[in-house]
Amino acid sequence: MIPVTNAVKNAVKSPVKEIRVDISWQENNQTQTISSEDVVISVKKEAEGYYLASAIRKITIIVSGTSTNLLGKRVTVSPQVKTGANTWGDIPWGTFLIKELSINEAKTVTTFTGYGAIGQLQENEYSPGALTFPTTVGALAAEIANQNNMNLITDVTQLPNGELPISEDLWAKITGTTYRDILEEITGATGTIAIATSGDGGDDELEFISPPISSASDTMTENNLIEIKVGEHWGVVNSLVLSRQPQNDNITLADEESIEANGRTDVVIANNEILDQDRETAIVPLFAQLENWEYQEATMRTEGHGYHEVGDRIDVTIAGTTYKTIITKSTIILDGGIKETLVSTIPEKITIDYAKSGGISKTVYNTSLEVDKQNQQITSIVSRQDITDQQVSEQFTQIQQDLTNITQTVQTAGGGNLVKNSVGYGKDVNGNLYSWDYGATDPTKVTAETSPGSINHGALSGNQINMTGEATIKQTVAVTAGQTYTASARFLKDIVGSGRVKISNDIDEFSIELEDQTEYDWQELSLTFIPNMGSVDIEIIADAGSEFSITDLMLAAGDIRQPWRQSVGEIYNTQVSLDANGVQVRSNVYTGDYVEITPLEFAGYSTASGYTQKVFSLNRDTTEVEKLKARSQLEMEPIKIVPIQNSSYAGWAWVPTGG
Amino acid sequence: MPTITETPITATLLQVNGVTIPAIKSYKVTYAHLWKDADRNMNGSVRASLIGIFPKIEVETRDVLTRTELQSIYTALESLPFYSVTFWDPATDTTKTADYYTADWTAEMLSKNRGLYKGAKIILTPVNKRS
Numbered sequence: 001m002i003p004v005t006n007a008v009k010n011a012v013k014s015p016v017k018e019i020r021v022d023i024s025w026q027e028n029n030q031t032q033t034i035s036s037e038d039v040v041i042s043v044k045k046e047a048e049g050y051y052l053a054s055a056i057r058k059i060t061i062i063v064s065g066t067s068t069n070l071l072g073k074r075v076t077v078s079p080q081v082k083t084g085a086n087t088w089g090d091i092p093w094g095t096f097l098i099k100e101l102s103i104n105e106a107k108t109v110t111t112f113t114g115y116g117a118i119g120q121l122q123e124n125e126y127s128p129g130a131l132t133f134p135t136t137v138g139a140l141a142a143e144i145a146n147q148n149n150m151n152l153i154t155d156v157t158q159l160p161n162g163e164l165p166i167s168e169d170l171w172a173k174i175t176g177t178t179y180r181d182i183l184e185e186i187t188g189a190t191g192t193i194a195i196a197t198s199g200d201g202g203d204d205e206l207e208f209i210s211p212p213i214s215s216a217s218d219t220m221t222e223n224n225l226i227e228i229k230v231g232e233h234w235g236v237v238n239s240l241v242l243s244r245q246p247q248n249d250n251i252t253l254a255d256e257e258s259i260e261a262n263g264r265t266d267v268v269i270a271n272n273e274i275l276d277q278d279r280e281t282a283i284v285p286l287f288a289q290l291e292n293w294e295y296q297e298a299t300m301r302t303e304g305h306g307y308h309e310v311g312d313r314i315d316v317t318i319a320g321t322t323y324k325t326i327i328t329k330s331t332i333i334l335d336g337g338i339k340e341t342l343v344s345t346i347p348e349k350i351t352i353d354y355a356k357s358g359g360i361s362k363t364v365y366n367t368s369l370e371v372d373k374q375n376q377q378i379t380s381i382v383s384r385q386d387i388t389d390q391q392v393s394e395q396f397t398q399i400q401q402d403l404t405n406i407t408q409t410v411q412t413a414g415g416g417n418l419v420k421n422s423v424g425y426g427k428d429v430n431g432n433l434y435s436w437d438y439g440a441t442d443p444t445k446v447t448a449e450t451s452p453g454s455i456n457h458g459a460l461s462g463n464q465i466n467m468t469g470e471a472t473i474k475q476t477v478a479v480t481a482g483q484t485y486t487a488s489a490r491f492l493k494d495i496v497g498s499g500r501v502k503i504s505n506d507i508d509e510f511s512i513e514l515e516d517q518t519e520y521d522w523q524e525l526s527l528t529f530i531p532n533m534g535s536v537d538i539e540i541i542a543d544a545g546s547e548f549s550i551t552d553l554m555l556a557a558g559d560i561r562q563p564w565r566q567s568v569g570e571i572y573n574t575q576v577s578l579d580a581n582g583v584q585v586r587s588n589v590y591t592g593d594y595v596e597i598t599p600l601e602f603a604g605y606s607t608a609s610g611y612t613q614k615v616f617s618l619n620r621d622t623t624e625v626e627k628l629k630a631r632s633q634l635e636m637e638p639i640k641i642v643p644i645q646n647s648s649y650a651g652w653a654w655v656p657t658g659g
Numbered sequence: 660m661p662t663i664t665e666t667p668i669t670a671t672l673l674q675v676n677g678v679t680i681p682a683i684k685s686y687k688v689t690y691a692h693l694w695k696d697a698d699r700n701m702n703g704s705v706r707a708s709l710i711g712i713f714p715k716i717e718v719e720t721r722d723v724l725t726r727t728e729l730q731s732i733y734t735a736l737e738s739l740p741f742y743s744v745t746f747w748d749p750a751t752d753t754t755k756t757a758d759y760y761t762a763d764w765t766a767e768m769l770s771k772n773r774g775l776y777k778g779a780k781i782i783l784t785p786v787n788k789r790s
Contacts, residue, residue, distance in 0.1 A: 015704060015705050015706060015707070016694075016705070016706075016707050016708070016709050017707075017708055017709065018708065018709045018710075018711070019708055037787075221702075222700060222701035222702045223700055223701075223702050223704065224700065225700060225701050226698050226699075226700055226701070226706065227701065228701070303698075303700055303706040304696070304706070304708070318701075335695070336693075336695040336708065336710040337694075337695030337696030337707070337708035337710070338696065338708055339696055
């Protein structure tokens, strides 16, 4: 809670009140001030933050006239409430760095936007060497505060894991890490929320707040609220999961008796670099901190207090029932009056599969060695996973060692596609697609071509397979029984006709259906499934009378759709195919002409004669050509042929070699 | 009915940009309270913020104005979008000065031959709340 006097508290809770606001900054060693008594039209403060993370504050100041004087300045915003006939009490909101301005010439007003100290930490990229290692969590917090001109007012060494050692710079090789990222690793390790407040001297203060908060910073009743919406109750916390992703490596500490009595409420902390050093040790004090934490989801419009902060616990009594709320978001507008909305958001409920795990929404770096003594297996993984907007791309190398084998896996960004020749780049001399079984299907009903139209709709591969019903092509893919897979593809189909991508084996059957009377304009469809056998057949099926095209066909492990990639061992593009069948390079001048190197021969094919014809081949010691053009000599010992052309005659001369 | 007497007010009632408004027949100051975000809490009690008290001045001249008098009013009121007003403040029993602006006011002819106009009614609104 922002520190205010009782007189201020009483004044803002009065039926009627007077509010004003001063904004000051330093310029040329002088304090400049504007206020709601002169040019300030309105001030809006927004703050948002969550436990195990940090709270960011934003200020929007609208002043009359067109001015740029606040841009780049660190302003101190001080609302005041009238506490007596001629006395005013401060509600110090702290300092904000003004980063943006916009001018509305028609209304002759200027809008300035600024951010609090943690917003600035987000902009300050961490550079290796800026901090001193080895260190401890507490010392790291102090050093971050010091480097960013903040006063640390919490004794972090007294927090859970506050004295946990950090032997080396854990973020040195993670590009784009900001000081806020490291700050949030500290909040995760200590089970706190980090907020920046205004100190007595006007400097920003960094505070770590610990849940569950033992006492409320304020209480409210119907007298203090214009309206309230009370939501779900969260807690009590009785399980803590420290998770490493994407390898689903979790350790859990739980209170089984509490789970039995209250149901399970998990707190999940994923990929915390500090905790990952020694999770088994770190989880114990952290669980002691978080256990029995509970609060209520709520949205409240108050009578306008102005001194509540993110992280505050406010006990609200409505109709005789008291709800414990934790402020995670607040919006306050001062425009002559005061409007205040406080939100208590409960954490998203994450269902933990204790065999696997989930819950990441950013770039995750992992380096881990898992030892499974039960199965006598060691797995080491170095990975990077990016998750954006429901898509995941992943790079990793993995070495798995058991009693008889060492298996090495290298996966490039985007993950491997289990479907070979998934968009039809690879074709034989007859135009039939490599890797696909046609069965009884007439091969002319399945073609492949470049696909600029699909790229315009967001496809990645640039090639498409065209199916004309009735037709089916199939290939068998090796999978792991019991593991989740996701298949996806983009489709183009007129309104008439139906088809599907069917994934099946002797036990399972799944499909992505293309409905009759439905048009698809390179729409992306996906299917997540768990096979019960070690292989599946993937079939592309066009029903009788239907025509459709498919591109970006992708099948990969995991429950998130992945962007299209080629299968392991394939290099396909418009001109070049490299796969288990060899190398094929296609002409971009003469359509249908190509050369290929296969396990059988080196050969060239051309459509110059009107149909596809092998025009040369090199097979063991024999070269065959359709046409041969020599510019100056043909030689086979002991004779060579050379051209003769002069004014008297033209022709070939057969002469001895070496002449 | 008892006769009520009091010390007379000798100060000028109203000056606009230094020009004394002539022939004032009635003089009224309304202390307007301007509120913001007036609402009622969940118990039904009022909650509101007072922006300030704004002394609004309404004057009426006598029913007939001369051409010279009317012109002096025009000169005072039409020179700027807002102007410095010195007025008698009944609340403090003193003369105050503050910035004011005015809405429409009317100059209506009474007699062309005699060069006379009807009296004017002027409403002055303060730019700022009372300090």
